[in-house]
Amino acid sequence: MSRTRSVRRALATGAVALAAVSLQPAGASAAPAPVPTPIVGGVRAAQGEFPWMVRLSMGCGGTLLTQQVVLTAAHCVGASGNNTSITATAGVVDLNSSSAIKVRSTKIYRAPGYNGSGKDWALIKLAQPINLPTLKIAETKQYDNGTFTVAGWGATREGGGQQRYLMKANVPFVSDADCQAAYSGDIIPNEEICAGRLDVGGVDTCQGDSGGPMFRRDDTGAWIQVGITSWGIGCARPDYPGVYTEVSTFASAIKSAAATL
The missing domain is CATH 2.40.10.10 (Trypsin-like serine proteases)
Structure with missing residues (x-):
């Protein structure tokens, strides 16, 4: 079983098709039901229980490493560089809440050497700080x-x-x-x-x-x-x-x- 046949836990949405959407990839051996x-x-989760949680618009999660930098997975993002296509939603457990804080991205930093195996971390810089607690x-x-x-x-x-x-x-x-x-x-x-x-x-x-x-x-x-x-x-x-x-x-x-x- 190779790592490329393992199901990544992201969504394939729009141009960011970074994860397998088939739960039984082609050629994989049969697995338990x-x-x-x-x-x-x-x-x-209760409102405010994990205030540093972030939902990202490509269909991934993340955390506030700082009030202006989100820590997420490398397989959720594209290459390092300027990027304004991602929206981070924070401050709520209900994504439909009118209290949700929404901030656009400005830059991506993907782990150097990431090639789909290991080193699965990335950072997203936000256009402005979010005044919420961070997660160490x-x-x-x-x-x-x-x-x-x-x-x-x-x-x-x-x-x-x-x-x-x-x-x-x-x-x-x-x-x-x-x-x-x-x-x-x-x-x-x-x-x-x-x-x-x-x-x-x-x-x-x-x-x-x-x-x-x-x-x-x-x-x-x-x-x-x-x-x-x-x-x-x-x-x-x-x-x-x-x-x-x-x-x-x-x-x-x-x-x-x-x-x-």
Whole structure:
């Protein structure tokens, strides 16, 4: 099984057709049937619970790294450079709310060397700051364990539609060894981190959640981002945990790039 046959968790919309829309790519071997449970297996987030969450107009999620820079997945965006085509929606859990803050992009910075395998992070500079709290990122592997929270407006079942309301769910850490076994050695352990209910499935990120955060509490009780929703086979299938960009690996590069935007 090659990485190119793994389903990315973004949408293919307009000119930004960056993710597979087929849940069973051509030539892939048969996989277990999807688990049609209601992010999958999650519940609605409360207004203001995760104030740094951002919905991006190409069909991805993101977080406010700073009040003017959004952290998302590389596979959600095009090449680095000036770009005014993306709208970031923030400040609400209901995307139809009249209180939503909408700001256009001005620049994209995609991880150097990104080619579809690993290094799945990118930054989007906004035309103006959004006066909301930001989410700090993990700079060491200290928090790359335990139970994580994921959030997004993506599908609540494999092949389902995008959501109006922000959803959240908890997913347990899956070791590199177990994730490698699940994906036949397709994981990049020093760049990716896995999470999910390995044997039973039922809870996971899904299409449209790409670029959103996987996070947990740090030693002070504050939220800290440890992952960026990247890819997986289907959504919430047993034996196929979600695969996330390991933020701590790229923290220094992310912060340095943000300072140049």
